[in-house]
Amino acid sequence: MSDEARDETTTGAGPEDAGTERLARAVRAAEDALIEFEIAVETYRIEVENFSRLHEQRLGPLYARIEELDAGIAEAIAARTKDPEDERRAREARAAVTPMPLVSELFHGWLDGEGFTPEGYAMLTDQSVQPPPRVRPGEEARKLYRELARRCHPDLVTDPTERERRDAFLSRVNQAYARGDEEALRELTEEWETGGDQRPEPAVPAGDELYARLEWLASRKELLADAAAALEDSAIGSMLRMAEDDPDRLLDEVADGLRRQIATKEAELARLSAAQE
Known part of the structure; x- marks a missing residue:
């Protein structure tokens, strides 16, 4: 809810009971905290996903080349020794790349x-x-993303239809952010400003509704905490922790190490091939 809309729950049209007012304020605070937590988790999820995709794009061919060279080396050794164990290892190495x-x-x-x-x-x-x-994504993209996500987040509303619409819009926001597309994020911000917030007038919540909302917010935060922990404990999350300041540089460093391995293995394969001639 916007501050103006949510303030209606504690002003003239809202509950007069002091206890209900305090509960309404607690709900607003919990909503704000949840949105910030969700943004942090989603930002991290996007980084994990981006790292995974770039890891595959940049390093996948290098790993594949290493597997191919390992198979070639194993086959060259088996051809030289005729040892059944070497031949078995060669078959397994080739099967791994075929x-x-x-x-x-x-x-x-x-x-x-x-x-x-x-x-x-x-x-x-x-x-x-x-x-x-x-x-x-760059700092400007992160700033645009955080500001827009705070405004359009589905957890700010309870109406199912409005939540569904916001889910679809936020998905577009997330995709633009994952690409680091500042222009698309600006266009989405303008789109939201010119008609995105279409919430109906909020009804004055009763005490039991506020309690239910508070319980839902707490359970939602627990689910997010579990999701964040799973991301951090994943293999990609562990790699990201190794280079929190510049994960792209980590990918470059790993690529350099793999290229050195490739050069070494290519030299070994060339030596083995020459020995067979």
């Missing part, structure tokens, strides 16, 4: 031997097909 036959055709290129491609996953989850340009 895509499942005909799988990609089943989903018109959305699926390969490693699972859904980034494009396929994006289309199934309503994400942008293009990966984000960076893990963490």
